[in-house]
Structure formats: structure tokens, C-alpha cells
Amino acid sequence: MKKTLVLFLIAVLGAGLSFAQTTSPSNNKSRPHNPRPHNPVPYVVKDECFGHKLNFGFSFAPTLNWMYPATTGFERDGMCIGMRYGININVNLTPRKSYYVSTGFFMEQLGGKMKFLDNITIPIGNHTISTTDIRRRYNAHYLTIPVGITLKTKSLRDFFVIGNFGLYNSFLLQATNSDTYAFTNHQTGDPEYWTRQKTQSTEAAIMKETAYAGLGLEYSITRNFRTGFTINYAHSLTNYFKGRGKAQNNFTGEDQIAKFGYLELVLNINFL
Numbered sequence: 001m002k003k004t005l006v007l008f009l010i011a012v013l014g015a016g017l018s019f020a021q022t023t024s025p026s027n028n029k030s031r032p033h034n035p036r037p038h039n040p041v042p043y044v045v046k047d048e049c050f051g052h053k054l055n056f057g058f059s060f061a062p063t064l065n066w067m068y069p070a071t072t073g074f075e076r077d078g079m080c081i082g083m084r085y086g087i088n089i090n091v092n093l094t095p096r097k098s099y100y101v102s103t104g105f106f107m108e109q110l111g112g113k114m115k116f117l118d119n120i121t122i123p124i125g126n127h128t129i130s131t132t133d134i135r136r137r138y139n140a141h142y143l144t145i146p147v148g149i150t151l152k153t154k155s156l157r158d159f160f161v162i163g164n165f166g167l168y169n170s171f172l173l174q175a176t177n178s179d180t181y182a183f184t185n186h187q188t189g190d191p192e193y194w195t196r197q198k199t200q201s202t203e204a205a206i207m208k209e210t211a212y213a214g215l216g217l218e219y220s221i222t223r224n225f226r227t228g229f230t231i232n233y234a235h236s237l238t239n240y241f242k243g244r245g246k247a248q249n250n251f252t253g254e255d256q257i258a259k260f261g262y263l264e265l266v267l268n269i270n271f272l
Helices: 002-022
Strands: 054-069 080-092 099-124 127-152 159-183 193-200 207-222 225-236 258-271
Touching: 054 099, 080 127, 080 258, 099 159, 099 258, 127 207, 159 225, 207 258
Parallel strands: none
Antiparallel strands: 054 080, 054 258, 080 099, 099 127, 127 159, 159 193, 159 207, 207 225, 225 258
16 A cells, blocks of 8 residues: 555656646747847948949930130120030940040030120111120030040949049030120111020131039949939130131120030939
8 A cells, every 4th residue: 555655656746747847948939039149131232343344324414504705895694504415435444343434425505695895787677787785695516525534432332432534525516696785776866775686606616625524423223234423514625716817806806715614413324
């Protein structure tokens, strides 16, 4: 009897210990647990700056233009809005995408305003009128081929800082003038009168050389596709007018001299 009781107590005690082990916190699979710390996912660089020797793209730039007159009696009379657009071509000169020779083909429209004294006879009806006070707006269209250098930094989370400088080589396609006159009709004695007319210009030079420089930012959308924005300042090195007696002020006989200055807001899309 005693032996049976002892065996029964040992069995009960063993079962209790087994139950306690299976329900203890260390073995409870359903209990919440703290996740192990893990390293953040590394940033994936879309463009590691190793690229093709040649890439091309499209460029569009609204411009703010003005003229610098250098003829006696000529004054700048405001600014005009123009544009430049076309295809840009970049030749990569290094293993990385950091140093380019840039060129392309662009259409460029520039304008400027000046006021001056001149002696022009205007036929109005059966009368001819002489005028001296003139305000003129100049408009010119060019085919432009730039030659320049573009520098780009290493990738800063897919952003690149850009610097560029060079020359715009431009060939005149068309030039027009829009005039506003102030005059007194000496035949009828009528008071001062204003009129405006647009004429084809024969005074603009066929070629224009312009220096430019600018800074900007570029973003790599994919490994082979980038978009960027730069701000350029450009200043023409050559006279807008033909000069040498071919474009003169009738009032003074002096050759007309003026140069362009303009600010470009350039949007580029490049395929690498």
C-alpha cells in the first residue's frame, strides 16, 4: 500500500513538472517578442555616373533680353521676352559623366528696345512728315550652334550640380523693327501724333557671337534619363548692326552699335 502511494506521488510530481516546463515563458511560442534590430535598407543609386561617350536631348529656354547701345543719342528703352529651343548634344570626355563638350542646333529669338533721335520722312496720305523722336523694338531670329564645356559633380542622391560656359555661334535668319514715332506735321501744322509700323530690317549683321556661363541642377530619373535646370547669362561680343556705313543714324551720321545681354532659364532633358 505504501509502495503504491509513493509511486502515485512520484507520477503526479513528474506530470506537474512536465506541465510547468511546457507552459513556462521561455517556451511559450505565442508570447510577443521584441524583433531583432536590423540595418536600414541601403539607398539605391540610379546613376553611378559611368556612362556613354555621346548623349543627346532637348532644351527649351525662355529668355529676358535687353540691348546695350554704344551710339551717341541711343538709350536702352526696356526689355523683351525671347526664347531658345532645340537639340543639345554632349560628348563625354572622361570615364565618368562629369566633363563634356556641348553643342547642338537651336532656334533663337531675341529682342530689345531703344530710343533715339533720327531724321526719317514718313509718307502719310498725301503728306510727308519728318520725325526725330523714335522708339524702336528690334526682333531677330537666329540659327545658333553652341560650343561649350559642361561640368557635373558626382551623384548627390541622384542630383548633380552643373556648371557650363562657352560660345553661341549664331546666323541671322530674319530681323524686323517695330517703330513708334513722335512728330509734328509741318505741312498742316497738326499737333504731335504717334503711329507704329513693322518693317523688315536690313541693318542687322548676318553673324552674332555670344559668350555664356551658368549654373544649375540635374536629376537622374533613371540610369539613362536625366532632366535639369540651369540659369545662364549671355552677352554678345559682336555688334548687332552691320556697321561700317551700312547702318547709320540719319540724324548724326554715326554708325549704329549695340549688343545683346540676356538671361536664360534653361530646361534640359537628356538621354544618355
